[in-house]
Amino acid sequence: MKIKSLIAICAILLATTNFAEITHTITFKDKAHNYFEVESQFDLPEGETELELVMATWTPGSYLVRDYSRHIENVELEQTGNVEKISKNIWKASELTGATLRLKYRVYAREMTVRTSWVEQDFAFINGAPTFMRPKGKDDLPHYVGIELPSEWKDSATSLSKISSRKHFYIAENWDELVDSPIVAGNLDIKELNTNSKQKHYLVNVGTVDSWDINKAGENVAKIVDSQLDFWGTDPFTKPYYFLNLITQGRGGLEHKHSTALISTRFAMQERETWIKWLNLVAHEYFHSWNVKRLRPKALGPFDYENENYTQELWFSEGLTSYYAALLNQRAGLTTKKEFFKILAGNMKSLSNIAGQTTRSVADSSFDAWIRSYRPDENSDNANVSYYTKGAMIGFLLDARIRKNTDNQKSIDDLMRSASDLYSGDVGYINQDIYNLANELDSADTGEYLQSLVENAEFLAFAEAIEYFGFDLETKKEKKEDDMSLPIAFLGLNFDKSSNDLIVSKVLRETPVYKAGLNVQDELIAIDDIRVKKSDFDKRMKAYRPNTEVELLISRRGRLISLKSTTIEKPLKDWKLKELKDSSEEQQVNLEKWLGN
Numbered sequence: 001m002k003i004k005s006l007i008a009i010c011a012i013l014l015a016t017t018n019f020a021e022i023t024h025t026i027t028f029k030d031k032a033h034n035y036f037e038v039e040s041q042f043d044l045p046e047g048e049t050e051l052e053l054v055m056a057t058w059t060p061g062s063y064l065v066r067d068y069s070r071h072i073e074n075v076e077l078e079q080t081g082n083v084e085k086i087s088k089n090i091w092k093a094s095e096l097t098g099a100t101l102r103l104k105y106r107v108y109a110r111e112m113t114v115r116t117s118w119v120e121q122d123f124a125f126i127n128g129a130p131t132f133m134r135p136k137g138k139d140d141l142p143h144y145v146g147i148e149l150p151s152e153w154k155d156s157a158t159s160l161s162k163i164s165s166r167k168h169f170y171i172a173e174n175w176d177e178l179v180d181s182p183i184v185a186g187n188l189d190i191k192e193l194n195t196n197s198k199q200k201h202y203l204v205n206v207g208t209v210d211s212w213d214i215n216k217a218g219e220n221v222a223k224i225v226d227s228q229l230d231f232w233g234t235d236p237f238t239k240p241y242y243f244l245n246l247i248t249q250g251r252g253g254l255e256h257k258h259s260t261a262l263i264s265t266r267f268a269m270q271e272r273e274t275w276i277k278w279l280n281l282v283a284h285e286y287f288h289s290w291n292v293k294r295l296r297p298k299a300l301g302p303f304d305y306e307n308e309n310y311t312q313e314l315w316f317s318e319g320l321t322s323y324y325a326a327l328l329n330q331r332a333g334l335t336t337k338k339e340f341f342k343i344l345a346g347n348m349k350s351l352s353n354i355a356g357q358t359t360r361s362v363a364d365s366s367f368d369a370w371i372r373s374y375r376p377d378e379n380s381d382n383a384n385v386s387y388y389t390k391g392a393m394i395g396f397l398l399d400a401r402i403r404k405n406t407d408n409q410k411s412i413d414d415l416m417r418s419a420s421d422l423y424s425g426d427v428g429y430i431n432q433d434i435y436n437l438a439n440e441l442d443s444a445d446t447g448e449y450l451q452s453l454v455e456n457a458e459f460l461a462f463a464e465a466i467e468y469f470g471f472d473l474e475t476k477k478e479k480k481e482d483d484m485s486l487p488i489a490f491l492g493l494n495f496d497k498s499s500n501d502l503i504v505s506k507v508l509r510e511t512p513v514y515k516a517g518l519n520v521q522d523e524l525i526a527i528d529d530i531r532v533k534k535s536d537f538d539k540r541m542k543a544y545r546p547n548t549e550v551e552l553l554i555s556r557r558g559r560l561i562s563l564k565s566t567t568i569e570k571p572l573k574d575w576k577l578k579e580l581k582d583s584s585e586e587q588q589v590n591l592e593k594w595l596g597n
Contacts, residue, residue, distance in 0.1 A: 021041075021043055021141075021142065021144060022040065022041070022042055022043075022134065022135075022141055022142070022143045022144065023040070023041045023143075023144040023145075023146065024038055024039070024040045024041075024132055024143060024144070024145050024146070025038070025039045025040075025145075025146045025148060026038055026126065026131075026145070026146070026147050026148065027039070027148045028119060028124060028148075028149070028150050028185075030106070031119050031120060031121060031124065031150065032120075032121050034108060034109055034110035034118070034119050034120060035106050035107065035108055035109065035119065036106070036107055036109060036117075036119045036124060036126070037104065037105075037106050037107070038104065038105055038106075038107060038131065038132070039078075039102065039103070039104045040102070040103045040104070040132070040133060041100055041101070041102050041103075042100070042101040042103070042135060043099060043100050043101075044096065044098075044099055044100065044101055046099070048096065049094065049095060049096045049097070050092065050093065050094045050095075050096065051092075051093045051096065051101055051135055052086075052090055052091070052092050052093075052135070052136040053090070053091045053092075053093065053103065053133040053134065053135060053136070054089060054090050054133060054134060054135075054136045054305075054306070055068055055069050055072070055089040055090075055129075055130075055132070055133050056068065056089070056128075056129035056130075056179060056305035056306070057069075057088075057089050057305065057306050057307075058129065058305065058308075059115040059116075059127060059129040059130070059179070059254070060129075060179065060180070060300070060303055061115070061254050061255055061256075061288075061292070062114075062115040062254060062374070063308075063309075063314070063369040063370050063373065063374060064369075064370060064374035064375070065307075065308060065370065066115070066116075066130075067088055067089070068089070068116075068129060068130035068131075069085075069088055069089045071107055071108040071109070071130065072105050072106070072107060073105065073106040073107075073108065074104075074105055074106050075091060075103070075104075075105040076103070076104060076105070077093060077101065077102065077103060078102035078103070078104060079097070079098060079100075079101075079102055080095070080096075080097050080098075081093055081094065081095045081096040081097065081101070082094050082095050083103070089306065090136070091133070103133070107130070107131055109124070109126070109130075112125075112246075112248055112250055112263065113250075113252055113263070114127075114182075114252045114253055114254035114261040114262070114263055115127060115129070115130075115254055116130055117130050117131060118246075122186055122187070122207065123153075123184065123185065123186030123187070123188075123206050123207060124183075124184065124185045124186060125182065125183075125184050125206065125244075125246055125261070126182060126183045126184075126185075127179075127182045127261075128172075128178045128179040128180070128181065128182070129179050129305070132178060132179075134175050134178075138175075139174060139175040139176065140174050140175070141174065141175070142171060142172060142173055142174060143171070143172040143174075143175070143178045144163070144169070144170070144171050144172075145160060145169070145170045145171070145172065145178070145183070146166065146168065146169045146170075147168040147169075147170075147183065147185055148168070149168060149185055152187075153185055153186050153187060154187055154188075155185065155186065155187060155188040155190065156168045156183060156184065156185040156188075157183070157184050157185075157188055157190065157202070157204045157242055157244065158170060158181050158182065158183040158184070158242065158259070159181045159239065159240065159241065159242050159256065159257070159258035159259040160172055160177070160178075160181045160183070161173075161239060168185075170183075175305075176302070176303070177257075179305070180256045180257050181256060181258070181259065182244060182254075182256065182259065182261050184204060184206050184244050184246070186206060186207075188204050188205065188206055188208075189204070189205040189208040189214050190202055190203075190204050190205075191203045191204075191205075191214045191215065191217075191218040193218050193221060193222040193225065194218075194219075194222050195222045195225040195226055195229070196225075196226050196229055196230075197225060197229060197235055197237060197241070198235050198237070199235070199237040199238070199239060199240055199241060200240040200241070201221075201222070201225055201240070201241045201242075201243070202240065202241070202242050202243065203217060203218045203221050203243045203245060204242055204243065204244050204245060205217075205245050205247055206244065206245065206246045206247060207246060207247040207248055207266075208247060209247060209266045211266055211267050211269060211270055212247055212266070212268075212269055213269060216269070217245075217269065220279055220334060221243060221282055223332045223333070223334060224279065224282055224283045224286055224328070224329065224332065224334070225286065226332075227328050227329070227331060227332035228283070228286055228287060228289075228290075228328060231324075231328055231413070232290050232416075232417065232420060233417065234290070234420070236289065236290065236294055237258060237289075238258075239258055240258070241258050241259060241289075242258070242259040242260075243259070243260055243262060243282065243286075244259055244260065244261050244262065245262045245264060246261070246262065246263045246264070247264055247265075247266055247268075248263055248264075248265075248266070249265055249266065250263045250264075250265070251263055251264065251265065251277070251281070253281045253282075253284060253285040254285065255285045255286075255288030255289065255292055255293060256293070257289070257293045257294075260282075260285035260286060260288070260289075261285075262278075262281060262282065262285065264278050264281075276329075276334075276335055276339055276343075279329055279334050279335075280325045280326055280329060280343070281325075283324075283325035283326075283328060283329050284321055284322060284325035287321045287324050287325055287328070288317075288321055290420055290424075291316075291317060291320065291321050291324075291416070291420075292317045292321070294420070294424045294425065295419055295420045295423055295424045295429075296317070296423075296424075296428055296429075297311040297312075297313035297314075297316075297317060297428060297429060297430065298311075298428035298429060298430055299311035299313070299428075300317075300428070301426070301428060308370045310367055310370070311366060311367065312363040312364075312366045312367050312430075312431055313363075313366060313429070313430065313431055313434075314362075314365075314366035314369055314387045314391070315362035315363065315365070315366050315387040315390065315391035315394065315454060316391065316431075316434060318387055318388050318391060319362065319387050319388055319389070319390065319391010319392045319393075319394060319395060320391060320392070320394075320395045320412075320416070322388050322389070322391065322392040323391070323392040323393075323395035323396060323399075324395070324416075326340060326343045326344070326392075327340070327595075330595060330596075331595060331596035337579075337595065340595075341471075341576075341577040341578065342574075342576075342577070344396065344577055345473065345574070345575040345576055345577035346574070346575070347389050347392055347393055348393065348462055348473070348575055348577075349475075349571075349572075349574065349575040350386075350389050351385075351389055351390060351393060351459070351460060352459075352475075352571070352575075353381065353508065353571070354381050354385050354386070354389075354390075355381060355382050355508060355509035355510060356380065356381055356382055356383050356384040356385045356509075357385045357390065357457060357458060357459050357460075358457050358458065358459065359382070359383050359384070359385075359457055360383065360384050360385055360457055361385075361454065361455050361456055361457045362385060362387045362390045362391055362394065362453075362454055363431060363454050363455050364457070365384055365385050365386070365387045365390075366387045368384070369387070372384045373386070373387070378505060378506050378520040379520075381506065381508070381509075382507075382508070382509040385457075390460065393460055393462075394450070394453045394454065394460070395412060396462075396465060397453065397460060397461075397462070397464075397465050398412050398415075398438065398446070398449075398450055398453070399411055399412040399413075399465075399594070400464070400465035400468045400469065400594075401442070401446055401449065401464075401465070402414075402415070402438070402441055402442045402446060403468070403590065403593070403594065404468050404590075405442045405444045405446065406441070406442055408589070408590065408593050410441045410442060411594075414441055415434070415437050415438060415441055418437050418440075418441075419433075419434065419437055422437075431451070431454060431455075434450070435447035435448070435450055435451045438450045466577075467587075468587070468590055469587060469590050469591045469594060470579055470580045470583030470584065470587030470588060470590065470591055471577050471578065471579065471580065472577070472578050472579070472580050473575060473576070473577050474572070474575065474576040474577075474578070475571075475572055475575050476569075476572055487545065487546055487569045487570065488541060488542055488544075488569070488570040489541050489542075489544035489545055489546050489548060489567035489568070489569070489570060490541070490546070490567060490568050490569060490570035490571065491511070491512075491513050491541070491550075491552075491565070491567060491568075492507065492508045492511025492512065492513050492514065492568055493506060493507045493508065493511070493513055493518065494506040495524075495534070495537075499534075500534060501523055501534065502523060502524040502525075502532065502533070502534055502537060503521065503522075503523050504518060504519065504520055504521065504522045504523070504524065505520060506520065507519065507520060511568060512565045512566040512567070512568060513552070513563070513565045515565075516552075516563045516564060516565040517563060518552070518554065518563060518565070519556065521556075521557075522554045522555070522556050522561075523554060523555040523556075524537075524552060524553075524554055525553045525554060525555055525560070526552070526553035527540060527550055527551070527552060527553075528550055528551050529551070529553070541567075541570070544567050545567070546567055546568055546569040546570075547566060547567065547568070548566065548567045549564065549565075549566055550564075550565055550566070550567060551563070551564055551565075552564075552565055579591070
């Protein structure tokens with residue numbers, strides 16, 4: 001949409017709402033101490049003497065109420081009148097005179113995540129939800145945003161539309177767009193990508209270092225863009241798209257309608273495994289441009305920015321996105337088959353250790369994301385399951401089933417595109433809509449099969465899908481004839497890595513030590529009356545075989561307790577998924593069609 005047209009629309013909106021424009025100006029007077037300043041102007045309707053101003057409490061795509069207002073300081077008016085905080089995220093301005101309310105405040109920004117804001121000497125990353133206020137009940141109003149850069153900074157970048165008459169001045173059509181459009185500022189490295197999209201795409205590196213080659217990275221990201229445009233068969237973008245890549249020392253991503261925020265390590269390009277993870281992160285967030293930002297669960301739009309927005313469909317929104325991020329990167333030639341198989345096997349291995357699969361379905365896990373997924377603790381693996389990982393593996397199983405039942409004429413690819421056609425925009429979907437689509441693609445009760453995977457708390461069975469594609473899954477270490485050290489015993493627990501003592505940090509449910517009563521925070525002191533230390537624990541365990549009775553001496557808050565337990569077999573650190581050397585011609589065809597070779 002052209003700027004002139006957008007401004008005309010905004011003028012109509014302002015006239016119909018009897019409310020004048022909203023302008024926010026951001027400055028960085030105290031950036032060295034991780035602060036930035038916001039001055040907001042709200043032009044009031046004639047005779048208005050009071051106004052309630054509201055902040056969001058969470059960021060869409062990150063499902064936890066975070067109470068951003070705790071980082072807001074020195075809220076004051078610049079003219080006559082009073083302002084007071086009346087709830088955790090609402091301020092009331094009263095006794096106002098004149099036609100304009102001018103508000104200013106400081107924001108403490110030192111949380112380096114994709115959902116929050118960060119400001120330092122060299123650059124700024126600003127999200128809308130933890131930054132701006134808006135008049136209560138007026139989410140349809142446009143917002144103007146001006147960025148006043150320090151003299152040593154030269155760039156700002158955001159998917160917000162530029163106002164050409166002023167540098168670093170932007171407009172959001174409404175509150176949703178303001179929250180959905182993070183801003184970066186500093187001395188940025190910006191690369192226009194060569195893609196098949198009708199809109200320009202940019203990779204924006206923030207905190208550029210010599211170990212990052214933006215040209216090579218841009219070529220890889222362009223392949224991701226083209227592979228996904230080809231997959232969906234639609235180009236939904238109405239303005240330029242920005243990959244905002246913060247090169248710090250972390251990892252994370254958050255999708256937006258015309259941009260994505262990424263956090264990566266400085267040396268991501270130096271190690272192949274780390275680089276593949278970054279490419280999969282890019283692919284994951286970009287896939288959300290369709291699956292979440294346009295194709296969305298009914299519960300995720302319009303957003304309630306003050307309260308939890310509950311949905312049972314995150315297994316589809318996030319899990320299927322995880323499945324396709326790795327698969328489409330493999331189809332695009334960004335990973336080898338061996339590398340892709342390692343990712344797939346890693347997900348299977350991860351799920352094998354999650355007893356929470358028998359406690360909570362991915363539908364329940366999706367619904368409880370607000371209180372569980374973003375607040376993990378020592379019992380999470382026993383009581384919950386990741387809708388990312390299990391959702392991705394449900395996608396794998398569903399894909400294999402549809403392909404098998406339709407003789408490779410249909411796949412989950414068709415389900416995704418049908419869902420996009422039917423439920424994008426304001427329509428939205430619920431789980432039953434996805435089950436129905438599965439039945440329409442494959443009449444062999446596949447919808448009921450999918451419903452069982454999504455709504456039942458059970459371990460997934462991979463054997464049929466593995467056999468269909470001609471895989472061999474190695475889950476145990478092969479024992480050589482003269483190797484007396486295998487199999488190695490395992491107690492079924494983890495220790496606190498930060499402690500020099502054997503402090504228990506996790507006990508896996510249904511293991512013998514769990515049943516024996518071992519708890520988190522217990523200190524393991526001896527096994528079979530022989531002192532054991534962290535430095536020799538692994539060596540000691542090699543002396544035991546699985547199914548051996550042991551006596552554990554522990555200290556629980558200083559009290560010595562003896563527990564009798566039994567060892568189990570130590571699981572393989574990495575599962576391996578390989579093509580069968582003697583796979584049939586049919587299995588080879590199945591694999592090639594799936595991988596797009």
